[in-house]
Amino acid sequence: MMMDRIVESYNDFDFENFFRSLDSKKILDVIDRSGEKVLEDMDLLTLLSPQAQEFLEEMAIKANVITKQYFGKEIHIYAPLYISNICDNECTYCGFKHSNPIKRRHLTYDEIEKESKYISETLGVHSIILLTGESYINSLEYLKNAITILKKYFNTVIIEVQPLSVEEYFELKTVGLDGVTVYQECYDKELYKTYHLSGKKSDYKYRLDTPERASIADLRSVNIGALFGLGNPVKEAFLSGLHLRYLTNKFLNTQFSISIPRIKEAYRNIKPQNIISDKQFVQFLLAYRLCFPTSGINISTRESKEFRDNLLPLGVTKFSAGSVTEVGGYSLSNGSSPQFETDDHRSVVEIVDMLKIKGYQPIFKDWESSI
Incomplete structure (x- = not known):
């Protein structure tokens, strides 16, 4: 597992000097080569550079062509299901952090079944992402039983929980x-320590290697990303892209995707230090599509409905819909505190209608399971 060495190799890299070396000819050359030839690491950094913001229109045109070539006009729909917000970690930016005096909840199996049935039958979603806080109480046995319940209602089950071992996956x-x-949150190792004060999440390398362990376990899909608002945005976007490239090259049978989550308001969390603008968000998305034409790109309800809708032609392949970030928030009364506030509050039906009006086909099933 060598991703930590890749990150370390850029510790002393002079990003500003590289950016000063760029001109319009170099940037346009990278855009022209995208989709036809494999782009290298420095090509990715070129597209992420401040100078490349002057060429977003050219990048967008190419990204649209590449996306249609590899994905058509299909958008995969999924919903999140939070089953526990009990967490042992002390992450300065998170609403679930251990020290926050929020309302905690840990669903029983009957409650998980009720939530699953509601989402499946009422929302019509067949792809679910199961989320918990990172705690010993969310044991392997608890996760196994929860997944067993979910598979009765959903074609695809993905987890966003504490990092696990290969054997556990x-x-x-x-x-x-x-x-x-699994989001690395922050690829800058020293900065990572300042945000993750205690708990198992404070182990930088174990978290960094998590996507690799999941791939070794031969899971069908792995989604990664940085949490934007923590580290230097361009560096974090670059290292996230290198992580995606490393995984894609090493595990040919796994479907990899990347997300661009931005820190949202949460109870007693820190103020983001490195906020990325909408323009920079678009630039990162376009750079990923041009450099990684076959990888999925996920956009969640952290973003506003207007912004999400405008991103559709630029390389997006997966959309969350009807999202609730409270534990038991779909069908159970007396819900818990949310992990963060969402900005797109549309129902699944409204999302589907929007997609159809714009000429996209909403996809509810990723694959048929043999289990």
Whole structure:
């Protein structure tokens, strides 16, 4: 597992000097080569550079062509299901952090079944991402039983929980787990320490290697990304892209995707230090599509409905819909505190209608499971 060495190799890299070396000819050359030839690491950094913001229109045109070539006009729809917000970690930016005096909740199996049935039958979603806080109480046994319940209602089950071992991912796969989402949050190792003060999440390398362990366990899909608002945006976007490239080259049978989550308001969390603008968000998305034509790109309800709709032609392949970030928030009364506030409050039906009006085909099933 060598991703940490890749990150370290750029510790002393002079990003500003590289940016000063760029001109319009170099940037346009990278855009022209995208989609036809494999772009290298420095090509990615070129597209992420401040200078490349002057060429977003050219990047957008190419991104649209590449996306149609590899994905058509299909948008995969999924919903999140929070089953526990109990967490042992002390992450300065998170509403679930251990020290926050929020309302905690840990769903029983009957409650998980009720939530699952509601989402499946009322929302019509067949792809679910199961989320918990990172705590010993969310044990492997608890996750196994939860996944077993979810597979009765959903074609695709992905987890966003604490990092697990290869053996644990294998075990969850036996009961129907399809994929894993894990955000490194911050690729800058020294900065990572200042945001993750205690708990197992403070182990930078173990978290960094999580996508690799999930891939070794032969899970179908793995989604990664940085949490924008923590580290230097361009560096974080660059290292996220290198992580995606490393995984894609090493594990040919796994479907990899990347997200661009921005820190949202949460209870007693820190103020983001490195906010990225909408323009920079678009630039990062376009750079990923041009450099990684076959990888999925996920956009969640962290973003506003207007912004999400405008991103559709630029390379997006997955949309969350009807999202609730409270534990038990779909069908159970007396819900818990949310992890963060969402900006797109449209129902699944409204999302689907919007997609159809814009000429996109909403996809509710990623694949048929043999389990």
